[in-house]
Amino acid sequence: MKKYNRIKLWEGLHSSYWFVPLLITGAAIALAFFMLTLDSTGKSGLMEKSGLKIYTGGADSALTLLSTIASSMITVAGTVFSVTLVALTLASQQFGPRVLRNFMQDIRFKFVLGTFIATFIYCLLVLRSVHTDAEQPFVPKISITVAILLAIASILVLIYFIHHASTSIHAWHIIREISDELESNIDYVFSENPGNSHPEHKRQLVEEITTGFEQQAYPILATGSGYIRAIDYDRLMNIAKSKDLLLHLKHRPGKFIVRGSKLVRVFPFERGNGKLTKEINYAFILGRERTAFQDVEFSIKQLVEIAIRAISPAVNDPFTAIRCIDQLSVALCHLTQREFPSPYWYDDNDQLRLIADQVTFAALVDDAFHQIRQYGRQEVAVTIRLLETIATIAEYTRNKNNYVALLRHANMIRRGSENLFEKLDREDVEAQYQVVLQRLAKI
Template sequence: MSDGLITGVLGDAKVRRPRLLSPLREHLRDTMWFAPTAGLVGAMVLWVAAAELDSQIVAAAQEDGDYDTIKSLMQIAEDTKVVISTIGSAMMTFIGVVFSISLVAVQMASGQFSPRVVRLYVRSRITKITLTVFLATFLFSLMTLTSFDSESDPRLLTNVPLIESILAMAMVFLSLLLFVAYVNGTLRMMRISFVIDRIARESFRVAVKHPPEGAVDDERLGPATARITHQGRAGVLRDVHIARVVRAARRHGVVLRLLPRIGDFVVPGTPVFTVHGGAAPSRSALRYTFSVGVERTFHQDLGFGLRQLADIALRALSPAVNDPTTAVQALDRIIQILASVAGYPLGALRHRDRRGVVRMVQPVPDWTALVDLGFAEIRGCAVGNPQVIRRMLAGLDDLLRLAPEKRREPLLRHRELLAQAVERTVPEAADRAFALLPDRQGIG
């Protein structure tokens, strides 16, 4: 196990640990149905409450014999009925516009950036909020129309949708504001600089950030006493419910070591846990402890951000695109991510119970794996693009100054391989000297 262990205590404020329901929360964020469905339910609840309030207002006026007030309310309701009808039809047009813009943005991102970045648009909060409010406004307007009473006698009237009409107009105003914010946010996400920045920010949320604690004593787990295999469907290991695994291991007095890394593809029968110190927990105790899906997520995957940035750079360096400036922008963030973890222990996470006893060991990429992920493929495609070569050399030099001595080897290896590739492929000495000159802007 290289580079030591990252030690973390559940609930320790120094180490960011997933919340109890974080896997479920993350999975819901990867869907487009949950927020609109919740919005529709909320709209129904709001309409029922507003309709009841309108009914009580009319009933109170009837009890007081204040029929002039009821007539005034009826006149106001008739005036607003046309507006509510217009709102109902207009919101469907707005919903179609939002859906069309989203499809165009997703198609462009998949074709020009990388298919892996499409999930950024799926997880976009402003898109979900806008669609949710639009659908809720449409449903609320339709339900408000059903509240208009055709009775003209104030004594027999049961409801005047005054509060409902006011709320419908307020929701329209909110929808217009959200539409402006949605267009602005979508246009930003169609620019590669903001996509790369978003990937980097998501990556920093995954990284475990705490000051290096020096050497960590390797607690002896002892020999493996059992193995637990995957019995579900094949797919990518998306995340592990750490709190539930720790709780199951504590109840059985064992330590569970996760074998695949987050992001690995697992098939039925693949060993996922080794048990140390006793008998394996039952299947029911470990139910829903890990999630398998069709694609990787940011939730617990330390290398997924680097994977996306490398994909963007590779597509930018392809002959069909030939956009080295975008590759340089991706390299900027790759270097930033690597610099942020250069001094931290890597290799595995140890999760403890409330008493401080290690109950789960989770593998994470070590320093060499992260450096190779960030540079290996881009280095192979960078030859012939002096802008990218110069930026990569400058980035490697910066990381060599930041990384501890024991982590210099993979950086030096990539630097030497890049220099050798330039020597082999660039015939002119002046061009070689120009390409091998480090520059943080590539060619500023």
């Protein structure tokens, strides 16, 4: 469970806009004190004798130099923050508010902002150590040299920031970022492969145990509200084995639950109690927002949201929708080659312990295609690309259940195209539909 709490903590820090700049600023403070210590011990003289180029000006010029760098850095930091807010606003309006999560997790924006703030803080700390007394002047030459180097580095970072800010709001960039997250999430979720595939002789056992289960099981109610970010299946398995229970999970990661709703059912009924309710609830990590961790549907729906916004009358950008469909096809092709986890978990003695609500390929296809098909019914290019995507996925699948899901969507897309005004458009859709049937016939 500690693993999932650490992941939740890291998710919160990673999505915050203060954590990375704070770390960089802390490093700048440590660097300032370290450099001032070197200056106070007379290391600058040794460096000059060794031929290293360091600052050689007086106290007054040092004050002017540090003040100029500090004031310019804080000004640029404000500009960077303003540009970031503009990028967030544009992305939210064009691609949806859920895309802001990807921007908030973009460490490059935070690194740029932290660099300028860190340079500003460093110059302030060095500035306070400069003494202009005629009797005992003190000019931290090494520290000032480092300040100049930080200023040069900040200029390079500014150039990079301008490039990154201009490309980060492009549709192709945002779609690609979400697609990469979806691919990595598929690899993570299905590599864990929760659940144990039960052999044929266990199916009858499953049917016998689950008969009348809903009426005879003890309901475990949720003690909080929010989105399920993660479920500690191992912890639930240990609880079930130690107390000789059968647990039926009513929800999977990504679902929203309300406090007091049924979270898990426990069999037999007489073993349920308040302590068990607390232990089981502890295995569910809740949050205010939905995240991609253990939730493949989340990233798919992000791509779908961008697509349906693109084909809305206000935007009318089918090319962006087609790009989203292309990325969805990549993910679904990979999913057809994955072994989806069984909902049934057995212990080492072949005793059924958990019945989990697992995602299915058909459900993911529904998430990917339903809304795009509904909103893009009059967009011929989008309709044809959906059929082309189904034909592509059909080349990768060898599962009959996947065949049923793909054929179902192909039929719905074809029926939706019957209302197209232009006869040639209907014929183009029909031609692509026949291609889909040919591909599916080979399964």
